[in-house]
Amino acid sequence: MVNCDIIHGDCIQILSTIPENSIDLIFTSPPYADQRRATYGGISPDKYVEWFLPAADQLLRVLKPTGTFVLNIKEKAVNGERSTYVLELILAMKKQGWLWTEEFIWHKKNCYPGKWSNRFRDAWERLLQFNKNRKFKMYQEAVMVPMGDWKHKRLSKLSETDKIRDTSKTVSGFGKNISHWLDRPKAYPSNVLHLATECSNKKHSAAFPEALPEWFIKLFTQEGDTVLDPFMGAGTTNIVANRMNRNSIGIEIVQEYCELVRQRLKPILQLPLLTQQYEIIRQKNCFEIH
Ligand SMILES: C[S@@+](CC[C@H](N)C(=O)[O-])C[C@H]1O[C@@H](n2cnc3c(N)ncnc32)[C@H](O)[C@@H]1O
Incomplete structure (x- = not known):
């Protein structure tokens, strides 16, 4: 049986009630600067780092030493220039003690067409990976992908260097022996994820x-x-x-969204709806309530 805690409140305060080193994965998409002001608020780009750092500090505390934090974020263009607050946030989080270990790209396959005078349509978002340590838990076999047509095209014409493990000419440390992959049905994926956005009725304007x-x-x-x-x-x-049989904790400042999620979770958890009593106990800093 898995548990789900849905907590109404400001995450900066609520996170302080969560025990340290207790979370395996933090996966989140905070409000992006100045976007969606009309629905759930926005933060001005020049205040963004200052706004996010107290939350990042708490996240660093609650994450297990072997855990991972994945932050979905994308800076927008203002006055014909890209904002730099995401880059500044990465630098500030590194100072806070985070390691910036990887960046994944979410390519939005179904991005709508449009015409802008000085750029093309924005079809990707960042997924920044942060860790507390260089050694963290990662189950790479769980996301392997079929080798596909690439195998027939690329692996049918192997050069001599494709059959040995040589030193990369770009000094990336990536030695290749592509011939090893000849008989394998699956390969490890790249760090670019090609996924369509979903417009199903989730009653939230920015759902993943x-x-x-x-x-x-x-x-x-x-x-x-x-x-x-x-x-x-x-x-x-x-x-x-x-x-997926993982326990989860969700924190949300808008009460209406908390109720929505409780309704959506009901058939999954088959638990009675969490009541007002839950909120009262939660406010007393009690962590284990189910
Ligand atoms: C980009 S949306 C997240 C969407 C989510 N990934 C999904 O799939 O539905 C960001 C959410 O953060 C909430 N939020 C903003 N500030 C918050 C805070 N200080 N604490 C908790 N939630 C906050 C907003 O109300 C909004 O629902």
């Missing part, structure tokens, strides 16, 4: 496609582990985590 948290939950957790989304929205991370 379910396949996005699903991929990272597979990669960084096992059954029984705990996944946290401190900016929960419509609860996509929590719903997917629970379906």
